[in-house]
Amino acid sequence: VQIRREEGPPVVAVLPFSAVTATEDSEFFAAGEHDDLLTRLAQLPSLLVISRTSVMEYKDVQRNIRQIGQALGADAILEGGVQSAGNRLRINAQLIDAETDEHLWAETYDRELTAADIFDVQDDIARAIAKALPGVLAAPVADSPIPTQNMAAYRAYHEALKIVEESSSSSAARSEEYRNLLRKAAELDPGFTRPLALLVGSYSYSVFNGESPELLESAEEVLEEIKAIAPDSVDYLFAQTYYTYYALRDYDLAHQLASRVLELGPSDTDVVEIKSWIERRQGDSDARLETARRGRTLAPKHPQRTRQLIYNRILAHRYDEAMVELEG
Numbered sequence: 001v002q003i004r005r006e007e008g009p010p011v012v013a014v015l016p017f018s019a020v021t022a023t024e025d026s027e028f029f030a031a032g033e034h035d036d037l038l039t040r041l042a043q044l045p046s047l048l049v050i051s052r053t054s055v056m057e058y059k060d061v062q063r064n065i066r067q068i069g070q071a072l073g074a075d076a077i078l079e080g081g082v083q084s085a086g087n088r089l090r091i092n093a094q095l096i097d098a099e100t101d102e103h104l105w106a107e108t109y110d111r112e113l114t115a116a117d118i119f120d121v122q123d124d125i126a127r128a129i130a131k132a133l134p135g136v137l138a139a140p141v142a143d144s145p146i147p148t149q150n151m152a153a154y155r156a157y158h159e160a161l162k163i164v165e166e167s168s169s170s171s172a173a174r175s176e177e178y179r180n181l182l183r184k185a186a187e188l189d190p191g192f193t194r195p196l197a198l199l200v201g202s203y204s205y206s207v208f209n210g211e212s213p214e215l216l217e218s219a220e221e222v223l224e225e226i227k228a229i230a231p232d233s234v235d236y237l238f239a240q241t242y243y244t245y246y247a248l249r250d251y252d253l254a255h256q257l258a259s260r261v262l263e264l265g266p267s268d269t270d271v272v273e274i275k276s277w278i279e280r281r282q283g284d285s286d287a288r289l290e291t292a293r294r295g296r297t298l299a300p301k302h303p304q305r306t307r308q309l310i311y312n313r314i315l316a317h318r319y320d321e322a323m324v325e326l327e328g
Contacts, residue, residue: 009266010133011297013050013074013098014038016059020083020090030082032158033091033118037078040122042267043234044130048294049267050074052165054301069098072300076104078129089113091121095132104132115154119146145233153188156181157195173198174206193235196226200239204246219243237261238271245274251281269298276308289313 017034019026034052041049050072058068065077080093094106105128111117148154160181164172172178179202182195203219206212223243226236237260245254258275261268272295279288292309 009046009048010075011048011050011073012041012076012078012095012129013055013068013072014041015055015063015068015077015079017079017091018060018081020081020092021085023084025084026082028155028158029084029089029118031162032154033080033082033122035158035161036119037122037125038267040119040126041129042265044126045264045266047129047133047267048297051267051269051299051302053269054299057301065096065098065101073297074098076129076133078125084113087113089118093125095129105129113151115149115151116146118154147194148185148189148192150189150192153185153192153195156185156188157192160185160195160198174202174209174211178202191229193226193230193233196222196229197235197239197242200226201242201246204242208246208249216247219247234261234264237264238268241271241274245278251278254278255282266294267298269295272298289318 014034014037017030017037019030038049038052041047054072063079069075069077075098077096077098078093079096080091083090088110089112090108090110092106092108095104096102097104107124107128109121109124111121148157160178163175163178163181179199182199182202185195186192186199200219200222203212203215203222207216207219220243223236223239226233226239230236237257241254241257241261244250244257248254255275255278258271258278261271262275265271272291276288276291276295279285279291289309292313296309
């Protein structure tokens with residue numbers, strides 16, 4: 001069975017993983033596995049991955065794969081479950097054709113409860129998806145560098161993500177609780193660059209809003225820290241993009257950085273959004289419309305993405321297309 005998309009890369013939706021047993025640890029690792037898989041799959045250059053915000057409404061509900069695929073514009077659906085027991089973790093996952101409801105792939109993993117094993121499973125799943133979508137990738141999916149092998153750092157990082165994910169306010173990403181957890185994760189594992197990249201974004205956003213000008217120096221210090229650890233990483237590019245856009249307001253350079261991030265990981269919705277803002281400031285309506293299209297594809301359930309697409313179609317004088325969106 002093969003995915004049949006006539007134009008553009010396949011679109012995959014990763015539904016929230018379920019906790020097979022109702023324990024706090026199982027719930028935590030189910031949420032963490034879901035977040036990490038979205039991040040890992042977003043690094044596949046010939047695949048689009050639906051954003052977390054658009055799939056969360058399918059958490060803990062009865063699922064009709066065909067209806068979900070149609071609602072999200074997805075070609076394939078990945079779903080799974082997690083069970084934690086002592087020092088063992090069981091993860092099951094299955095990839096389903098959203099049009100035919102046929103299974104493309106399924107696997108169950110029994111591993112030790114270590115960060116290395118958790119990320120190893122994610123690499124296996126990424127390879128399986130690439131294999132199930134023939135011709136998508138020109139080269140085999142390589143193992144990604146393990147972000148951290150420190151379980152305490154892993155927990156702190158995901159506790160920080162939870163603060164933002166469960167809040168409806170953008171201020172959550174600038175809260176001290178959020179920043180403290182990111183700092184804790186980085187202190188527990190000095191080589192863990194993801195929390196550092198998010199810290200740069202948090203500090204830079206505060207500077208942009210005029211809330212804490214003194215945080216400019218903090219952002220620069222953390223940026224240098226990432227550069228020293230992993231100068232060629234996506235995390236460093238990601239952090240540079242936020243710093244250049246929010247703190248320096250160098251829009252041409254920020255656009256170059258954002259474009260590079262999206263070449264490496266085309267499903268990063270945060271960077272897609274920033275890229276559209278940069279293109280607005282550059283006055284490039286055609287580029288902004290194309291970016292708005294991608295944002296809508298990645299986040300079909302996000303009303304703001306639809307509004308942005310309609311607005312940009314109007315700016316590009318594509319009124320018929322704008323009317324189709326309004327009437328839809």
